[in-house]
Amino acid sequence: MLKINNLHASVEDKNILKGINLEVKPGEVHAIMGPNGSGKSTLASVIAGKEEYEVEEGEILLEDENIDDLAAEERAHKGVFLSFQYPVEIPGVSVTNFMKTAINETRKAKGLEEMPANEMLKLIREKSELLEIDRKFLSRSLNEGFSGGEKKRNEIFQMAMLEPKLAILDETDSGLDIDALRIVANGVNKLKSKDNAVIVITHYQRLLDYIVPDYVHVLYNGRIVKSGGKELAHELEEKGYDWIKEEINA
Amino acid sequence: MDLKEKLVSSFMAFENQIDIDSPVHDVRSEAIKTFEQEGFPTKKQEAWKYTSLKSIINQDYSVFPKQENALEYRDIKKYFIHDIDSYKIVFIDGKYSSHLSQTTHEGFDVCLMSAALNKPKYRLVIENYFNKAATKDSLSSLNTAFASEGAFIHIKKNKLVEKPIQILHFSSGDESALMLQPRNLVVVDENAHVQIIERHQSLTDNPVLTNSVTEIFANKRAIIDYYKVQNDRETASLIDNTFISQKQESHCSVHTFSFGGKLTRNNLNFFQNGERIDSTLKGVTIIGNKQHVDHNTLVHHIEPNCESHQDYKGIFGDNATGVFNGRVIVNKEAQKTNAFQANNNILISDKASINTKPQLEIFADDVKCSHGCTIGQLDESAMFYMRSRGIPEKEAKALLMYAFSNNVLSSVKIPEIKQRITKIIANKLGVNIGFDL
Numbered sequence: 001m002l003k004i005n006n007l008h009a010s011v012e013d014k015n016i017l018k019g020i021n022l023e024v025k026p027g028e029v030h031a032i033m034g035p036n037g038s039g040k041s042t043l044a045s046v047i048a049g050k051e052e053y054e055v056e057e058g059e060i061l062l063e064d065e066n067i068d069d070l071a072a073e074e075r076a077h078k079g080v081f082l083s084f085q086y087p088v089e090i091p092g093v094s095v096t097n098f099m100k101t102a103i104n105e106t107r108k109a110k111g112l113e114e115m116p117a118n119e120m121l122k123l124i125r126e127k128s129e130l131l132e133i134d135r136k137f138l139s140r141s142l143n144e145g146f147s148g149g150e151k152k153r154n155e156i157f158q159m160a161m162l163e164p165k166l167a168i169l170d171e172t173d174s175g176l177d178i179d180a181l182r183i184v185a186n187g188v189n190k191l192k193s194k195d196n197a198v199i200v201i202t203h204y205q206r207l208l209d210y211i212v213p214d215y216v217h218v219l220y221n222g223r224i225v226k227s228g229g230k231e232l233a234h235e236l237e238e239k240g241y242d243w244i245k246e247e248i249n250a
Numbered sequence: 251m252d253l254k255e256k257l258v259s260s261f262m263a264f265e266n267q268i269d270i271d272s273p274v275h276d277v278r279s280e281a282i283k284t285f286e287q288e289g290f291p292t293k294k295q296e297a298w299k300y301t302s303l304k305s306i307i308n309q310d311y312s313v314f315p316k317q318e319n320a321l322e323y324r325d326i327k328k329y330f331i332h333d334i335d336s337y338k339i340v341f342i343d344g345k346y347s348s349h350l351s352q353t354t355h356e357g358f359d360v361c362l363m364s365a366a367l368n369k370p371k372y373r374l375v376i377e378n379y380f381n382k383a384a385t386k387d388s389l390s391s392l393n394t395a396f397a398s399e400g401a402f403i404h405i406k407k408n409k410l411v412e413k414p415i416q417i418l419h420f421s422s423g424d425e426s427a428l429m430l431q432p433r434n435l436v437v438v439d440e441n442a443h444v445q446i447i448e449r450h451q452s453l454t455d456n457p458v459l460t461n462s463v464t465e466i467f468a469n470k471r472a473i474i475d476y477y478k479v480q481n482d483r484e485t486a487s488l489i490d491n492t493f494i495s496q497k498q499e500s501h502c503s504v505h506t507f508s509f510g511g512k513l514t515r516n517n518l519n520f521f522q523n524g525e526r527i528d529s530t531l532k533g534v535t536i537i538g539n540k541q542h543v544d545h546n547t548l549v550h551h552i553e554p555n556c557e558s559h560q561d562y563k564g565i566f567g568d569n570a571t572g573v574f575n576g577r578v579i580v581n582k583e584a585q586k587t588n589a590f591q592a593n594n595n596i597l598i599s600d601k602a603s604i605n606t607k608p609q610l611e612i613f614a615d616d617v618k619c620s621h622g623c624t625i626g627q628l629d630e631s632a633m634f635y636m637r638s639r640g641i642p643e644k645e646a647k648a649l650l651m652y653a654f655s656n657n658v659l660s661s662v663k664i665p666e667i668k669q670r671i672t673k674i675i676a677n678k679l680g681v682n683i684g685f686d687l
Contacts, residue, residue, distance in 0.1 A: 048638050052630075076640035088635040092653030098639070101649060106640035141653075158639060 001026050001197045006058035009046045016042045018222035027194040032201045034219035035241045040201045044170040048082035049075045077109040079165030083155040083172050090142040098142050099161050127160040131187045148175030156187045168199045173207035185210030205237035253307045258286050281394035288388035300573040300605045301544040306487045309457050311429035318345050319422040329451045334666045337415040339401045344430045358409050363400040383465045383493035390491045393463040397433035405442040414445040423454025434464040438472040449479040458486040465493050468500035475503050481510035491517045498524030506533040508543045519548040527556040534655045538567035548577045551584040560591040563655050566602035577609040585614050591621040648681040
């Protein structure tokens, strides 16, 4: 599904990623953990195609195709989805209209007709129930005045609507209370299948109790310095990151 | 001969065609004198600092179109809001087109300025209202001097006009360059309600200059919603002078949608002559190429307990230039005034520019007046957010621009106008987005 080879990336001439290697196969859940400033969000943005980030070296392959030169929307059309750590407020565009546009533009890019209105409504109803989202919420301006939890739930709702092959959840657990966390995790788990994959970026082990990873990677100073199974997350939760830093620096 | 000389010397010939005994004769004679003294405004004048008429007035315009032209409805249908039932007052090259129009005298008058100026039964209305709200600046005076045709709308007391009234001015292109000076008068009596849509449209690329004056009188508790659709070819220029005189408890709104034209100047003036008046001025401007749009607004709060709301959004691309000059005057007596003004702009090219200037003159001490203007670019993080959901760059930009204009569009009360404007914006931005905001 996703293969990252020796990825170096920078923003404004500052090197952030310094040689990332990662392979994610269909059906897998990978967690990327690490202290603040280690490059977790940068990695997510680079995979999603944010233009400010310059790929200096290495490659990102999605289903064996190099996606380095693709625009963010083209990556989305190929099935990449990023759940934002800080979803952007867009006053004047309702959640529903935003999703309609996103879905129909994706279909257009694939040479498909627009989705019929009744089908769209059905899909919206189905997916909003999955995330326990109130119908009234959908006619509000995208993310405007949403609470932290509402924003994150809305991100996963969008993921449910778009059914990506590769979903990257960037700190989706931050700002969530335990109920919202459960709803969001439940949504992600229901969407999981043997054909898609999820990368969970998180600071804390808490979310991983609900979305159970197959692999856990520790990102530190722009590199993946340790990989393991889900027990690694528990170890990190217990001991913090210092022991890893010491291991590296030793 | 320059345009000013041409106009001044045409005045005698024009007066000879019309009734010299008319009470309006003196008004016209006075007006041409004003224009002769002042001439066309130049950038030396504060109110015209950012808008030059030079390139507009150097054409050899025909000032009196000679012949009457006919157009087929099917050829110009798209310029009407045609999916709703409406009254229509249609002019071609300044002349009334009866077969394209639908006027009425049943219960209220939706008809012609020429009739109002000439028929005895309208004499009193003309005496009471004609040229009573317009200021005596040079361009309005020029229009007054030649005032002969336009829309005349008189809505009687307690009358709710259910169908909107569309005023359309077409120029056929038969003249190589044409100057038009329509004169509209709208009188809405106590407790009456009317909705009006105005549009100027040239049908060829021959230059057209329109210097229009519209006087609107809202009597006690009257409600008037006025929509100006400015989407003309980029060879046509428009100077729109609109004067609205409001009496107590009346509500007037003017929405100005400026997408087309070479040079557009909107002089929009509200005078609040009573208490508990509400005035709304809103506009969306989206232009590119070398287009120029200048909104010059005035709200004069004369009496206490009134409100005014101004909200203008502008998006400027290519080498386009914009001006917003919003003047609010609050008289000493006008206590408890609430006056709001906002002007937000987005520049989407390095060469586009906007000059925005709030001008508040407040002489009362117990008032709430606010103003704010912003100039920015499209939000990059919002762009990435939308693109990461599969919305391509062009569509994402368009969506952001819609969203930006949405505050203004949302207060449009006629859904068909909102749809039309949305469509014009989509065309303008070259996208096809399958929903209405």
